[in-house]
Amino acid sequence: MTRMIRSVCIVGGGAAGWLTAGLLAAQRSLPDGSGLSVTLIESETIGIIGVGEGTWPTMRNTLKKIGISETDFVRRCNASFKQGAKFARWRTDHDDDFYYHPLVLPEGFPTVDLAPYWNAASLEDPATPSFSDAVCFQELLCESHRAPKLITSPEFGGIANYAYHLDAHLFAELVREHCVERLGVKHILDDVNGVERTESGDIAAVVGQRTGRLEADLFVDCTGFASMLLGGALEVPFVDCRDVLFIDRALAVQVPYESDDSPIVSHTVSTGQKHGWIWDIGLKNRRGVGYVYSSSHAEGDDVEAELAAYVGPEFSKLSTREIRIRAGHRAKFWKNNCVAVGMSAGFLEPLEASALVMIELSAEYIASMLPATRAGMEVVAARYNEITQYRWDRVIEFLKLHYVLSERDDTAFWRDNRDPASIPQRLIDQLELWRYNSPSELDFSSSHEMFPAASYQYVLFGMGFKMDPVMQRHALRDPAAAQQAFERNASLKRQLIAKLPTTRDLLSKLEQYEFQKI
Amino acid sequence: MHLQQLSRAAHGSLRIDPDKACGEVAGSHLVPLSRAELRQASRCFPLFFVKDLETGQFYPAALLGLKARENLYWDGTAFNADYVPLNIRRLPFYIGGEDPAQGMICIDGDSAGIDPQGECRILEEDGSDSAYIQGIQAMLATLSQQHEATRRFAQAAADLGLLSEIKLDIVLDDGEKIEVAGLYGIDDRNFEQHFDRIETFEEKMLYTAMMLSLDNVAGLVRRKNATNAELAAWHAPAAG
Numbered sequence: 001m002t003r004m005i006r007s008v009c010i011v012g013g014g015a016a017g018w019l020t021a022g023l024l025a026a027q028r029s030l031p032d033g034s035g036l037s038v039t040l041i042e043s044e045t046i047g048i049i050g051v052g053e054g055t056w057p058t059m060r061n062t063l064k065k066i067g068i069s070e071t072d073f074v075r076r077c078n079a080s081f082k083q084g085a086k087f088a089r090w091r092t093d094h095d096d097d098f099y100y101h102p103l104v105l106p107e108g109f110p111t112v113d114l115a116p117y118w119n120a121a122s123l124e125d126p127a128t129p130s131f132s133d134a135v136c137f138q139e140l141l142c143e144s145h146r147a148p149k150l151i152t153s154p155e156f157g158g159i160a161n162y163a164y165h166l167d168a169h170l171f172a173e174l175v176r177e178h179c180v181e182r183l184g185v186k187h188i189l190d191d192v193n194g195v196e197r198t199e200s201g202d203i204a205a206v207v208g209q210r211t212g213r214l215e216a217d218l219f220v221d222c223t224g225f226a227s228m229l230l231g232g233a234l235e236v237p238f239v240d241c242r243d244v245l246f247i248d249r250a251l252a253v254q255v256p257y258e259s260d261d262s263p264i265v266s267h268t269v270s271t272g273q274k275h276g277w278i279w280d281i282g283l284k285n286r287r288g289v290g291y292v293y294s295s296s297h298a299e300g301d302d303v304e305a306e307l308a309a310y311v312g313p314e315f316s317k318l319s320t321r322e323i324r325i326r327a328g329h330r331a332k333f334w335k336n337n338c339v340a341v342g343m344s345a346g347f348l349e350p351l352e353a354s355a356l357v358m359i360e361l362s363a364e365y366i367a368s369m370l371p372a373t374r375a376g377m378e379v380v381a382a383r384y385n386e387i388t389q390y391r392w393d394r395v396i397e398f399l400k401l402h403y404v405l406s407e408r409d410d411t412a413f414w415r416d417n418r419d420p421a422s423i424p425q426r427l428i429d430q431l432e433l434w435r436y437n438s439p440s441e442l443d444f445s446s447s448h449e450m451f452p453a454a455s456y457q458y459v460l461f462g463m464g465f466k467m468d469p470v471m472q473r474h475a476l477r478d479p480a481a482a483q484q485a486f487e488r489n490a491s492l493k494r495q496l497i498a499k500l501p502t503t504r505d506l507l508s509k510l511e512q513y514e515f516q517k518i
Numbered sequence: 519m520h521l522q523q524l525s526r527a528a529h530g531s532l533r534i535d536p537d538k539a540c541g542e543v544a545g546s547h548l549v550p551l552s553r554a555e556l557r558q559a560s561r562c563f564p565l566f567f568v569k570d571l572e573t574g575q576f577y578p579a580a581l582l583g584l585k586a587r588e589n590l591y592w593d594g595t596a597f598n599a600d601y602v603p604l605n606i607r608r609l610p611f612y613i614g615g616e617d618p619a620q621g622m623i624c625i626d627g628d629s630a631g632i633d634p635q636g637e638c639r640i641l642e643e644d645g646s647d648s649a650y651i652q653g654i655q656a657m658l659a660t661l662s663q664q665h666e667a668t669r670r671f672a673q674a675a676a677d678l679g680l681l682s683e684i685k686l687d688i689v690l691d692d693g694e695k696i697e698v699a700g701l702y703g704i705d706d707r708n709f710e711q712h713f714d715r716i717e718t719f720e721e722k723m724l725y726t727a728m729m730l731s732l733d734n735v736a737g738l739v740r741r742k743n744a745t746n747a748e749l750a751a752w753h754a755p756a757a758g
Contacts, residue, residue: 150574151572151573151574152570152574153574509574512573513575514574515574516574516676517676518681518682518683
């Protein structure tokens with residue numbers, strides 16, 4: 001018998017649950033109720049973790065698809081604009097040790113690859129400006145607290161590429177409201193305390209404490225670290241990756257701005273510490289700061305004192321929250337009629353803000369590829385597992401790349417991170433190839449890549465990696481084109497710094513005025 | 519610009535030359551319009567919606583030139599068009615204060631339009647308001663009363679999805695290529711699609727007028743070509 005897929009039940013209501021509900025309903029439900037029925041059941045008692053305060057630029061398209069206006073989103077979520085990440089004290093731990101991973105591609109890339117030219121120049125003259133500054137205007141915008149767009153820019157459109165910093169609790173609330181009021185998602189507030197299986201092993205229903213059985217054709221597990229359906233009921237094992245990424249604990253704190261006109265930093269700042277690193281994310285009304293560290297390396301050391309030193313004297317007045325992180329992911333992400341999205345599928349330290357984007361990519365795939373029948377689900381699930389595994393592997397490698405090139409020798413945390421036994425073989429192979437050829441799009445040829453070659457260039461050269469100048473000479477054949485690209489970058493810096501407002505000013509304007517749709 | 523609140527004591531004896539006052543817009547390629555004058559203005563100029571640089575919000579405006587600071591209707595001594603927008607005709611007078619609806623009348627003390635030889639007086643000899651200043655008061659009153667309605671009208675066009683960005687891509691007779699961006703107009707397909715959602719007949723008519731006014735871009739290009747031809751003739755060496 002052909003069983004049609006007509007209903008989806010999402011268990012869990014954090015960002016993962018509501019984004020999945022939003023994307024599914026926006027793409028699959030119809031106004032007359034004849035499309036896919038989407039129900040979300042969330043606990044009244046279990047709160048959301050609310051990490052993932054940084055997004056990728058993909059979030060702009062996700063919001064557009066769901067139908068939330070950018071102005072509403074910024075206002076409701078105390079959101080701000082993010083133009084990349086600044087990594088401080090990762091390489092040498094000196095005061096002037098920092099580099100950027102901006103969101104704008106290097107000038108001319110990939111037609112003109114400036115990396116070999118910059119590499120040659122910096123070998124000749126160590127005072128050459130940093131890679132990210134030489135090839136991209138966005139570092140200057142970040143350092144000057146500039147916004148990536150103007151009040152006259154259309155919503156979701158920018159002059160420089162951008163993502164967001166947001167308050168994850170407010171974000172889940174906004175998407176929930178939109179899903180329920182505009183997209184016809186059914187919302188049930190109840191604790192799920194049972195899972196019923198069919199003979200074939202599928203999930204037949206989840207059982208709410210008050211509301212009873214809830215049947216559906218597909219179940220989406222958004223229950224966070226608990227992974228109640230996929231990990232619990234369907235017993236899909238967890239693949240630990242602590243052997244590669246050591247971080248397993250976070251100590252988070254919300255820091256108010258000193259004054260109403262304090263600059264809002266429009267990039268995530270990640271500052272290397274003794275046993276990990278501190279994130280610093282500027283929202284409109286406060287900063288979110290947290291120390292993620294390896295508890296085994298930090299044992300006996302006062303991590304709170306490190307965080308206090310970073311935050312400053314006001315730290316004593318603030319309350320911290322400890323979050324346990326289990327680095328890794330499920331061995332499968334979709335089994336039978338259950339797919340996990342969000343932390344129930346896996347979690348990694350938030351070094352490149354991969355949490356929300358993995359949710360978006362997963363939900364987008366499910367919404368686009370949801371098969372019409374139960375039989376088709378096997379095919380889609382197998383593909384989904386392959387793609388999602390590929391994505392997790394690439395994120396893990398890219399995060400590890402940030403650590404392996406560090407020259408820090410002050411603690412075992414940094415030294416152990418360079419232990420070849422902790423480095424995925426593919427990354428070791430890539431690093432060997434990159435000694436002679438700069439990262440190119442041919443290194444990353446899947447259509448499901450997470451990070452473009454340009455991102456690897458920014459981190460690699462930001463961390464002080466040098467290519468062999470002798471083997472690079474073939475790549476220096478068109479110095480005129482390179483010179484033009486460097487000059488274009490310099491010219492863009494001059495133009496944009498004169499044109500763009502500060503992030504604080506733009507956000508203040510948005511209190512009163514809206515971005516237009518066009 | 520030096521705005522001063524208009525008073526009988528300080529300004530009663532001034533004379534104004536309205537044409538010279540209009541010289542203020544010699545270097546303006548856009549002039550904001552009030553909703554009340556859209557229909558008349560649509561016969562002479564291409565009308566667009568433009569974003570206010572400070573607020574990002576749309577306002578209706580007449581396009582007067584094809585380049586920044588180019589006004590093809592200013593002939594050197596007067597604004598030469600069948601209809602002169604209120605924001606030009608009221609010069610050198612302005613509405614001062616934060617809220618246009620509550621505003622007071624101000625005069626630009628630096629305006630070239632303040633001229634002892636000017637044909638218009640502010641007060642008659644008997645001390646009463648001149649017909650000229652009464653006309654100015656009426657224009658400023660229209661502008662301030664229509665300010666909010668104009669803003670709502672523009673925002674409604676955006677909210678209804680009637681607008682699309684219009685990029686002008688023009689090749690002049692002398693081969694020069696001009697691209698003009700940042701203009702938004704009533705898109706006929708969007709207009710047709712959302713026509714029934716527009717609430718009043720008057721709004722439908724005004725949007726129609728604005729849409730049809732886009733044909734006036736051709737007139738603007740003709741003016742530009744004529745100006746260029748005149749300049750070329752001026753630069754040409756004398757015969758013989």
